Amino acid sequence: MSAGGPLRSVGSMIEATELTKRYGGRNAVDKLSFTVRPGRVTGFLGPNGAGKSTTMRLILGLDTPTAGRVTVGGKRYADLRAPLRTVGSLLDAKGVHGGRSAHQHLAALAASNGIPGRRVDDVLDLVGLPADTARTRTKGFSLGMGQRLGIAAALIGDPEVLILDEPVNGLDTEGIRWIRGLMKSLAAQGRTVFLSSHLMSEMELTADHLIVIGRGRLIADTTMRDFIRTNSRSHTLVRSPEPEKLRALLEARGWGVRLDPGGGWRVDGTDATAIGDLARDHGLAVHELTPAHSTLEEVYTALAGDSAEYRAGEAASGKEAVR
């Protein structure tokens, strides 16, 4: 690993411009433009079938875009001299032959880009795969070991850019924590880290920046902090035996009042103290008064709401749904 080595140039951005991929009459990726910058973890968030994997395959030149373009460090992937030196990737389907050992898999990858063979032991060490395990066939690997091998493969060329599709899928908590720490440290070294997930909770803990897509389109491109600030609105839940009277009072103050799905009112624009005082001043009984936040998960679900409906329809055509 180049930990402690010189920090690399900060020029290795992923830039997508009006990127479009059409499968069977439907745009799996639809005029998607975004930039992934070095030095931070960028989360790529969207429900299953939103086009995340397709976008990643487009970046890696595995699929050809129908329109638009995507570059890594200003170059098309296919024009990279030694791709593994610039971009390390872990795709959804791991792409390891079960009959081959981890060591052989990595050795072949290293050879394909003229990377010295001893780098294999370095990355095995880095991801914590023991030497004797690395010599056995990968068929018997647990999900966690397979994922570690996938990350080792991504790191084989000591790349400036990492593209990982759902890296924590199916991992136990220890494995998830390990990947999180690794991603953050790689970003701290000045690398570009781009990882996808369909889980907001995962992103909340790992990503500094968020790109959210649904139905192949960009929904949000913002820092995690801004995303939380703008989207995680708080409200106060209030319940009273005289709801209509209470609502009139609240609205007279100019506060937003919505019906809570569980009964009672959701009040925006104020806090519990003010509502409690107001009710007492007018002699109204209050049976519940609770400050509440809409979670990021809720916000994301709402954002991606119509994208989720799309899934059923996509199952018939999209490549994404097949995987």
Add this chain to the structure above:
Amino acid sequence: MTNDIIGARAGFRQALAAEWIKFRSVRSTVWTTAATAVVPIAGAVFVAATGSLQDDDTVIGGSLTLAVVAQMLAAVVGAMTITGEYGSGTIRTTIAANPGRATVVAAKATLVAGLLYVIALVSCSLAVLAGDALLPARYATGEPLPALFGIAGSFAVAGLLGLAVGTLVRHSAGAVTTVIGLLLLPSLFGPLFGDARRWIAGLSPTAALEKLTQTSDATAEAVGSLGPWPSLWLVAGCTAALLLVAVGALRRRDV
């Protein structure tokens, strides 16, 4: 570390090195290749032991009776070098590591053709030597040289045909069935085509192999009157054309 890999690049030489590691680290390709090497020799010993050779046959033709089977295995080896990648999903890893898809196929083709040529040359030479030692002296020897070089070449061609079909079909079972069909069917169904039989059967790499082994089965009416070497060049040309089509398909398709 960083400085060590500054000269890194993903070209043909690197692709070939990677393909060689991949080839020898999977059992299916290793064992099928081993079988390709063993079958001709076993065939020579078997024919000598059973005395099943016809009187008008030659030592070289008799010794290489099972070369046709070995050639099919060679075609399967060629197919597996790429269908194994589709089956396991490593094709995406391979193409991501080397986006030059034509380069990847060229590396696979070089490996398959080179390896099968050497293996077939050694194996078939040993088979002929074994036959020569074991068969009764009343059989004509035939002319092993330079025919053995052509025979080895026909194995390389079969391997490349397998690679081309595998690249197009992308599925092990489908590719193996198709390529064995391409090798076998022309001579099986040739007779159905009447006078055209010799043209149809003559297009199979098997025809070139049979002519080169100088077996009595390789009659002009069965596999055409084209000489052994022109026959080999013809199937080599057809295979090269199919390989180009396969490269075109791979470059066009999403992986």
